[in-house]
Amino acid sequence: MTLLEFQRRMAEDVSRPLTAGFMMQEVGPDGSSVAESVANYVKPNGRLSSFERLEIYNRQYWFRLIAAVSEDFPALNAMLGPKRFDELILNYLEENPSTSFNLRDLGAQLPSWLEDHPEFTGAHLDLAVDVARLEWAYIEAFDRAAMPPLDETDLAALQPTSVLALQPHLQLLALRYAAEKVVLAVHKNKPDVDIVSSAVIERKTSRQVRLPKPRRSLTYLVVHRYQNSVYYRRIDRGAFLLLSAIREGKPLAIVVDKAFCQSGLLPSARAKKIRQYFVHAAELGWLIANPA
Amino acid sequence: MPANRFNAFTDYGVGIGLRVPHYDHILSQKPVVDWFEIISENYMVGGGHALKVLDQILDQYRVVQHGVSMYFGSAQPLNREHLRRLKELTKRTNTPWLSDHxxxxxxxxxxxxxxxxxxxxxxxxxxxxxxxxxxxxFLEIPIAVENVSSYAEFHESEMTEWEFLNEVVHAADCGILLDVNNIYVSSQNHGFDPMEYVNAVAPDRVAQIHIAGHSKFERYTLDTHDHPVLDPVWKLYARAIERVGPTATLLEWDDNIPTFDEVHAEALKANRYRPEGNADALPLPMEEREEVEA
Structure with missing residues (x-):
């Protein structure tokens, strides 16, 4: 067996889903004995069989990955409850194994994956997806880059053809619920954690938090970092459309038009609004030069 | 021997791992610590709080990078994006050497x-x-490879772990991050004499030493980094220092992390085994600290 063949084989065994009791499966997907297969390359010792030795790695793999995703989505966990959340995460990870060297990226696909898997959220799909999107936006806002913001001179020199950009850490969300209420209730109790190099010996669970029940209402949010803290800021539809158009790389003339798409606002009121939007965005350092 | 080309001819003493629960204490109390080890992956991000803290730490302390995902032993080509971002971080930290497993x-x-x-x-x-x-x-800095704790052995193996380690570092012309706790954990799981391992390691290639706590279960021992260093590990450390000299030493404590003072005091116990170690290296009581800093 070459080194690559060995690693493919062991990776398959280590990442095989656990049983409902969080132990290594005894039968492979093709009906063969996992114990027999593992014994072909793992030595037993006087206390543990080959199967039991590899089971340590198989359990650690899942405990580490489940812990990493759980830490990033504590509000989704609190909302669905630990049993349903565990089931969701296991299925998500089976379909979305890590493809990044950094564990930080593991939950990136969860919001879109959840949208396609209503079986894990029951009647609360829309709220669960909103909560997941908001929690992932928090991760992005927390540690994505911040570029030098445009200053007054830059802003004064803008032309209708100018193309701007938004801070990489700024996340724009159009939600169906005021999901930030749920997320804020949980995040204030969430400890920060590191990536470390030690073994993971147990499946850790978080304590329950009493959650608010947000009502269904279209909510536009900016999740951004200011002085190294993450904030959720509600904006109106016009500001959302304007910022979205900036993110899409549209010239300012089009950005302004987009902001009032299907708006009944009078032209004089529009000019005032546009000024407000730009002053606000500039004050918070959201606008940057177009990197292109 | 402690300062060698594998640790860029530095002469670091006893350090601890930089961990989130200690950020506030370190930044507000500015304790005397010889050096900090950071997990590179925790700071390979675009910006934010972690990098801000790191920059503040770098203003006042010596920092060495330790990685957990370069996977030197993987059979396929390296991830270039990983390397590029790692190099970016090494330029920020000026780490004199870099380790991974x-x-x-x-x-x-x-x-x-x-x-x-x-x-x-x-x-x-x-x-x-x-x-x-x-x-x-690519990184243009010395690399030290760390021996890992293991829970499985393979039929394919053609030599002992320490023979393998020596062969790899010789062929790569790199240093060793000798983790004496990992040696102990593996010795318990595989039934070899850990002292034989320590005695066999090429002493002139040891750039750094790791110490840590582990957990003993009925049928195996796990490398959990959630306890003080246990006596058998101190014995291995003493022997390693005897062979290698007073090499840069780092305590890893990653789970159930106690206060900064407890972790630092545990790390400084290493000075008992180092020729230049003395009582002055122990942390000062809190009530005396302000007077010294002034």
Whole structure:
């Protein structure tokens, strides 16, 4: 067996889903004995069989990955409850194994994956997806880059053809619920954690938090970092459309038009609004030069 | 011997791992610590709080980078994006050397995020040494590879772990981060004499030493980093220092992390085994600290 063949084989065994009791499966997907297969390359010792030795790695793999995703989505966990959340995460990870060297990226696909898997959220799909999107936006806002913001001179020199950009850490969300209420209730109790190099010996669970029940209402949010803290800021539809158009790389003339798409606002009121939007965005350092 | 080309001829003493629960204490109390080890991956991000804290730490302390996902032993080509971002961080920290593990953990673009043991074969030596050389050339700083704790052994292996380690570092011309706790944990799981391992390691290549706590279960021992260092590990440390000299030493404490003072006091116990170690190196009581700093 070459080194690559060995690693493919062991990776398959280590990442095989656990049983409902969080132990290594005894039968492979093709009906063969996992114990027999593992014994072909793992030595037993006087206390543990080959199967039991590899089971340590198989359990650690899942405990580490489940812990990493759980830490990033504590509000989704609190909302669905630990049993349903565990089931969701296991299925998500089976379909979305890590493809990044950094564990930080593991939950990136969860919001879109959840949208396609209503079986894990029951009647609360829309709220669960909103909560997941908001929690992932928090991760992005927390540690994505911040570029030098445009200053007054830059802003004064803008032309209708100018193309701007938004801070990489700024996340724009159009939600169906005021999901930030749920997320804020949980995040204030969430400890920060590191990536470390030690073994993971147990499946850790978080304590329950009493959650608010947000009502269904279209909510536009900016999740951004200011002085190294993450904030959720509600904006109106016009500001959302304007910022979205900036993110899409549209010239300012089009950005302004987009902001009032299907708006009944009078032209004089529009000019005032546009000024407000730009002053606000500039004050918070959201606008940057177009990197292109 | 402690200052050698594998740790850029530095002469670091006893340090601890920089961990989130200690950020506030370190930044507000500015304790005297010889050096901090950071997990590179925790700071390989675009910006934000972690990098701000790191910059503040870098203003006042010496920092060495330690990685958990380079996977020197993986059989496939290195991830260039990972290397590029790692190099960016080394420029920020000016780490004199950089360490990661003698293990594998990814295949076909999928990451296990675990430190998986290698079969100790000649093919694995060639593949691992080639990757270490490539990383060393790209980063332009000395690399030290750390022996991992393991819970499985393989039929494919053609030599002992310490023979494998020596062969790899010789072929790669790199340093060793000797983790004496990992040696102890593996010795318990595989039934070898840990002192034989320590006695066999090429002493002139040891750039750094790790100490840590572990957990003993009925049928195996796990490398949990959630306890003080246990006596058998101190014995191995004493022997390593005897052979290698007073090398840069780092205590890892990653789970159930106690206060900064407790972790630092545990690390400084290492001075008992170091020729230049003395009582002055122990942390001062809190009531005396302000007077000294003034």
């Amino acid at each position: 003698l293990c594998w953990g990814s295949v076909d673009g999928r990451y296990t995020h675990d430190l998986l043991p290698l079969p100790y074969t000649f093919e694995a030596i060639r593949a691992t040494a080639a990757r270490i050389r490539e990383v060393q050339d």
